[in-house]
Amino acid sequence: MSYGGYLYLDLNYVPKESDFLVLAWVKGDAPLEVLAEGLAAESSVGTWTKISTMSENIFRDYRARVYHLVHVKNNSGFVYLAYPYEHFDSKNLLQFLASVLGNVYGLKEIEELMILDIKFPKRFQNMFPGPKYGLDGIRKYIGTTKTRRPHVGTIVKPKVGLSPEEWSDVAYKCYVNGMDFVKDDENLVDQDFCRWRDRFDLVFDKMSKAENKTGERKLYASNITDQDIHRMYERIDYIAERGGKCVMLDVFMLGFALTYELVKYAHKKRLIVHAHRAGYAAMHRGVYGYDFKILLKIYRMLGVDQLHIGTGVGKMEGSSKYISYLHELAVNRKVRKIPYLGCLDFKYSPHIKPVMPVASGGLDAGKGDALSVIHGKDFVFQGGGGVHGHPLGVEGGAKSFRQAADAIAKCIALPKYAKKHKELKIALDYFGYVDPKIIKEEIKMMDNSEALLNNLVYRYGIEILRHLRDEGARIPRPS
Numbered sequence: 001m002s003y004g005g006y007l008y009l010d011l012n013y014v015p016k017e018s019d020f021l022v023l024a025w026v027k028g029d030a031p032l033e034v035l036a037e038g039l040a041a042e043s044s045v046g047t048w049t050k051i052s053t054m055s056e057n058i059f060r061d062y063r064a065r066v067y068h069l070v071h072v073k074n075n076s077g078f079v080y081l082a083y084p085y086e087h088f089d090s091k092n093l094l095q096f097l098a099s100v101l102g103n104v105y106g107l108k109e110i111e112e113l114m115i116l117d118i119k120f121p122k123r124f125q126n127m128f129p130g131p132k133y134g135l136d137g138i139r140k141y142i143g144t145t146k147t148r149r150p151h152v153g154t155i156v157k158p159k160v161g162l163s164p165e166e167w168s169d170v171a172y173k174c175y176v177n178g179m180d181f182v183k184d185d186e187n188l189v190d191q192d193f194c195r196w197r198d199r200f201d202l203v204f205d206k207m208s209k210a211e212n213k214t215g216e217r218k219l220y221a222s223n224i225t226d227q228d229i230h231r232m233y234e235r236i237d238y239i240a241e242r243g244g245k246c247v248m249l250d251v252f253m254l255g256f257a258l259t260y261e262l263v264k265y266a267h268k269k270r271l272i273v274h275a276h277r278a279g280y281a282a283m284h285r286g287v288y289g290y291d292f293k294i295l296l297k298i299y300r301m302l303g304v305d306q307l308h309i310g311t312g313v314g315k316m317e318g319s320s321k322y323i324s325y326l327h328e329l330a331v332n333r334k335v336r337k338i339p340y341l342g343c344l345d346f347k348y349s350p351h352i353k354p355v356m357p358v359a360s361g362g363l364d365a366g367k368g369d370a371l372s373v374i375h376g377k378d379f380v381f382q383g384g385g386g387v388h389g390h391p392l393g394v395e396g397g398a399k400s401f402r403q404a405a406d407a408i409a410k411c412i413a414l415p416k417y418a419k420k421h422k423e424l425k426i427a428l429d430y431f432g433y434v435d436p437k438i439i440k441e442e443i444k445m446m447d448n449s450e451a452l453l454n455n456l457v458y459r460y461g462i463e464i465l466r467h468l469r470d471e472g473a474r475i476p477r478p479s
Contacts, residue, residue, distance in 0.1 A: 003037035005050030010065040018085040021119035022100055023344055025287070025462045027076035027112035032069060036079045038107055040064040043099050044087060062087045072461035076112070091127060093256055093298070101290055112287035114462060116342030118294050120301070122349050128301035130352030132267040135331060135378055138305060138356050141245065141272070142180050142217050148377045149409030150368075152401040153181030153219075155360070155384040160188050167194060168202035173394040174387065175210030175218050178402025181380060182207075184223035186250050186278040196222070196235065204242055221248035221274035221306075224262075232262060240269035247271045251299060252279040263303045274358075275304035285317065285470075287462055291342060296329050299355070300348070306356045312374040313434055315362025319472035320439045321446045324374045330357045331378055340446075340453035341469055358382055364389075364431035365397075365424055368404035369414050373439040381405055391430050392423060400427035442472055 015021055028035045041047065044064035045054070061084065068080035089095040105113055131137070139145045156162065156170045171182045182203070190196035200222050207218050224235040224247055239247055247266050251259045259275075266273050283289035292310075299307055309330055310316055312323035325343060328335050331354040337345040357379045359371055364386030371381060383401055390397030403424040407417035415433060418425040446453060446468070457465045 003034065003041045004046050004048055006041065006046055006054070006059060006063070008037045008040035008044075008046070008063060008066055009033060009069075010067055011069070013065045013067040013082060015067060015082040016084075018121050018123055020083040020085070020088070020096070020100070020121060020124070021344060022081045022083070022115060023117045023342060024079045024081065025077075025112065025114045025116060025342070025465070026079055026110060027073075027287075027461075028107075028110040029075065030109050031074055032071055032077045032079070035075070035110060036066045036069060036081075038109065039079060039104050039113075040066050040081055042103050042107060043081075044083060070458050072458065076461055078116075078458070078461075085121060085123060088124075090124065093260075096124075097256070105288060112462065114287055114342075115290040115294065116465075117291060117344040117346075118297070119344045119346055120297065122347070125301055125349040125352060128352070129264070129267075129303045130301060130348075131273075131303050131305045131355050132353075133272050133305045134353035135356040136353070138219075138272060142219070144180075147409050150372070150375070150377055150379050150381040150405045151180045151356075152178060152398075152405045153183060153358075153360075153380050153382040154179055154387045154398065154401070155183055155185050155382065157185075157384045157388045159185040160191060160194070162194060164194050164198040164202050167199055168206050170388070170394055171203050171220070172206040172210055174398045175207055176213055177395045177398035179218070179387075179398050180216070181219045181221065181382070183221035183248055183274060183382075185384075186223070186225075186276045189223050189225060196224075197238065200239070200242070200244075204244060219246045219272065220244065221246045223248040223250070223276075225250040225253060229258065229261070233265065236262070236266050236269055236271065240271060245270075245272055246274055248274040248276060249304075250278050251275045251304065252277050252295070256298065256302065259299070259304075260302045267303065272305045273303070274306040275299055275308065277308045281317070287466075291469075293326060293329055293343065296326060297346070300330065301352060304355060306358050306380060308358045308360055311359045311361055311363060311367070311371065313363075313367045313370045313439065314359070317470045319442075319469060320370075320374050321443050321472065322469045324443060327357050327375050327379070330355045338450070340450065340457045340465060342465055354378075356380060360384075362386075365400035365404040365427040366414065366431045366433040368401075368408055369436040370434040370439045372408045373436045373443070377408060386427075386431065390423070391426055396423045396426060399423035446472075 026035045064083045070078040284292045309326045310318035310323045312320040334347045360382035363383040387397035400423040403421040
């Protein structure tokens with residue numbers, strides 16, 4: 001097979017350490033080999049026809065190579081591509097992404113295209129700073145380096161509508177009742193009913209008051225996301241001038257270039273960067289787009305310090321096994337290949353620190369033990385409705401989360417700890433308790449059935465992979 005008269009299939013090729021590797025699912029109206037050739041050509045040196053300007057050196061040195069194929073059907077399967085380092089602008093992430101995640105999605109013979117993973121070579125990673133503070137830096141600031149308890153945080157609810165005075169009152173109640181962290185929601189910035197600076201000033205003052213009362217350090221992640229970069233710079237400057245320590249960015253909405261610029265500037269001002277991923281699922285779900293693990297790698301390399309990665313037990317998609325893998329990708333230096341989740345093996349450059357994972361979305365205190373199976377103790381246990389919907393109000397909800405985090409740190413099951421902690425007991429009675437044994441058994445079953453699950457994914461394709469990634473071990477009947 002060939003595309004435009006040139007051969008991109010090279011199934012005997014052994015990728016170099018300096019190569020970029022890409023794993024893709026593709027389906028279309030042509031044989032898989034033709035589709036794979038089209039992906040490789042369009043994302044590297046080729047086009048739809050033979051061209052007089054192509055030289056032997058260009059084709060040899062700069063083309064992408066399809067080095068492995070897994071057929072599911074004649075016209076669908078998994079494609080492994082290797083790109084030479086020299087193909088790319090080594091100082092420019094966007095040029096790389098425009099190549100690999102660019103025109104390929106517009107090829108009309110392709111009906112489904114999901115880029116499942118990307119392996120960035122160490123040489124490329126070395127141009128990025130990674131987190132300035134990350135997991136250990138934030139623990140050091142808050143003072144949990146020894147206890148290693150999960151941090152507890154909240155999103156003030158309702159998402160929008162509260163005045164600065166109302167918002168700051170809720171924040172204060174959370175801080176004095178055990179919360180480490182309070183944040184704006186992704187869609188609250190500078191509306192007329194709650195102007196950014198008014199809200200920040202009131203929250204900062206009340207946070208300082210709470211720190212004096214509790215003897216604990218606190219963080220407020222103020223959302224500065226804006227279409228105007230100058231307004232964002234001004235907000236960062238103001239936070240730093242007032243003595244704030246944290247800033248929040250809607251990183252997917254900002255894009256990679258603005259995120260990188262703002263992370264560097266915030267770090268220059270000694271601010272921790274909390275990254276919200278609102279919007280990522282537009283690319284992550286379905287059969288067109290790219291998997292969130294790619295974004296996680298990029299955001300960690302760009303240097304965010306905290307990052308939402310999902311829960312495994314809350315309201316957002318993501319199976320317990322997949323979210324536990326994302327946790328490893330956030331905090332570990334090295335992760336292994338898991339074919340049935342579409343994961344390549346990967347190793348971060350040594351200077352890239354762990355990012356602090358944030359578990360958020362449909363959480364209450366009763367999910368704490370289950371979360372600890374997925375995330376261990378190194379995460380932010382963050383709730384909105386689970387805090388503010390507690391029967392005892394905001395105060396009771398904040399206390400229930402802190403009590404759950406303390407129980408996790410002490411390795412005491414929540415029902416047992418709740419016998420002597422009223423707010424936690426009420427939360428368990430009201431919201432329910434997610435038994436961690438169910439989560440342990442599912443992850444163990446998937447780990448022990450890896451060969452079987454790989455075979456199922458290789459047999460049925462993206463339908464089974466998406467189910468394992470998004471929902472878990474109960475295998476549906478393929479359509």
